[in-house]
Amino acid sequence: MTDVGDTERRARAALTRIAEPGDETVGRWLRQMGPVELLRALKGERDAPEGACEQKFAGLRLRAARQDTAADLAAVAAIGGRFLCPGDEEWPGQLDDLGDGRPIGLWVRGPANLRLWALRSVAVVGARACTDYGAHMAAVLGAGLADRGWTVVSGAAYGVDGATHRGALAADGATIAVLASGVDFAYPRGHTELIGRMAEQGLVIAELPPGDHPTRSRFILRNRVIAALTRGTVVVEAELRSGSLVTARRAMELGRFTMGMPGPVTSGLSAGVHQLLRGGATVVTDAAEVVELVGSIGELAPERRGPLLARDLLDPVAARVLEALPARGGADARQVARDSGTVGDVAQGKLFELQSLGFVQRSGGRWELVRTATATAGSR
């Protein structure tokens, strides 16, 4: 798969500044006209799409006149980030399930390959004002999923989200924060350090361009990306009518696994979870049960038929990391980093990518070669 051309990429980057995330009308125009022509229309260089609401289109044109794509791309490059488009090798194809609500593009920080990490990912979401119980369970779940080689996705908020990311990071895991602001705009402010650490050790992604602020509707629309990106969503604590339930219900609509971690029925913060469970979500009490469910398709599928990519098509760093794994037994990420001559975070990121490609697997925090991998490499 070749990446999209520069003109289209710049047009999409511009459109993320002009349109709000998840605007399905803009999504339809985008599908009908393509990003370059849509941007021209918004700049007044050609006619508006047929039947477009004049008032809405005028509003978008005002934004189009003010945006500066070169500056946005420079800003994200300055912090080591990038802008991904549908069609890029690194684009997670499962986002297409959102139809015309698919993100126009994604602003990304972090060393890992988003597509490969997201292939084996689970979302863990929940209340901001969670209890100690919720925070504890989120951290344990984040660590347990990471130990089993699953990427942990959440929204970097206070409470359950933050505890989940921290649990995954503490277990040297792969974790992705999906923000409702620009990737350079740490929100909440108190999570500046956490989000910064994820940009180094994990991935931080957003639909909104650099510098953009979160709003109430952006939080809600961000949830659809969390739901669509992952194989399933676990809600740890949630009040009735909470945003986490929106994510979970969206996951259900998208055919993803929807799970809830029960709690005391005397706790209002578990009431939303119990409501979800009564509506058909699955009770899970630990990471093993989550993996048992989400892995029922995914865990087996790619590995069983061998790696998805020939070994000699791997990028040089990934190839070196793969070489560093012992033929028998496992190794931890630090050992692999040393033996492959890479820094720890890079080795770890590559190991999770290699796992999605079917070359390696993680078990109890250690990495090992998948038995059939070398035999069938390149058989695809």
Add this chain to the structure above:
Amino acid sequence: MTDVGDTERRARAALTRIAEPGDETVGRWLRQMGPVELLRALKGERDAPEGACEQKFAGLRLRAARQDTAADLAAVAAIGGRFLCPGDEEWPGQLDDLGDGRPIGLWVRGPANLRLWALRSVAVVGARACTDYGAHMAAVLGAGLADRGWTVVSGAAYGVDGATHRGALAADGATIAVLASGVDFAYPRGHTELIGRMAEQGLVIAELPPGDHPTRSRFILRNRVIAALTRGTVVVEAELRSGSLVTARRAMELGRFTMGMPGPVTSGLSAGVHQLLRGGATVVTDAAEVVELVGSIGELAPERRGPLLARDLLDPVAARVLEALPARGGADARQVARDSGTVGDVAQGKLFELQSLGFVQRSGGRWELVRTATATAGSR
């Protein structure tokens, strides 16, 4: 429906002293030969059933030689109890779902009509060594079900069982204890007063004859009666591999509703409940949700087509209690007792019976006439 004859009743009473509860071989003989002939065979007055295991039959004969039915019937009569058989008007027909494992008969203490009470009943079971959370939830559930006019069935054990019964009693509710010993043998000893109170205000039933002791296997076999008697079983707290889960799984096999009240996943006493929920039981968090589920057949069925019995076929006390209800609005049980000239416990027992018959309903602890009742009485 006429009650069974005296000879058959005495034969069945004798057989409860001879066979262990739930013995399906004895159940098959009983079905093939009838109780009178089976008792004769066991007394050596005729041949053993064809193909009967000699050793087993010899063991039963030893017990048959030693039993004294007249004494057993006198003992239960002395404490105001009775012995019910399949075929009696008061026999709960749903026990037939146990097939050859159906109780031979039931020893009963308490003023209420077992069949009518059991028609609208739910079992609440759980750990003996429950937590404060479990005890609290069991009591709240017992009271909530009673307030909604449902009979609460449990096993009179320490912990969840006891809390459930107490909750129902405190709400002036209908509650049935199913013992794994004789109805005059209070087990556990610490629940002597509770069981005694239930024999006055509720019902205490057992398959075992007066004076018989509980054993481990009798506890397990008792659970099938709890499961079969009720519309559904709620497990409040249970460890993995606990007896409460046996009851719940039995309920599931019998096509009854199976429910679990979740708790913290950090609690070993909720682990069994969560396992049950993962196996297909329904999450419930309060009495309203239980009634919503078990009432989905039952709550609507008899009431909607009017009373099950013509008003002039009611027994005189029930008729007086029904007369005492105001034409508009509700009354509490004490008021009804006063106006009908009966004692409180009797009035209350009759009100629950009248509810099963479709004449009255309980809402928020108060009793009122069912609107359609008078119009359609006798239409059956």
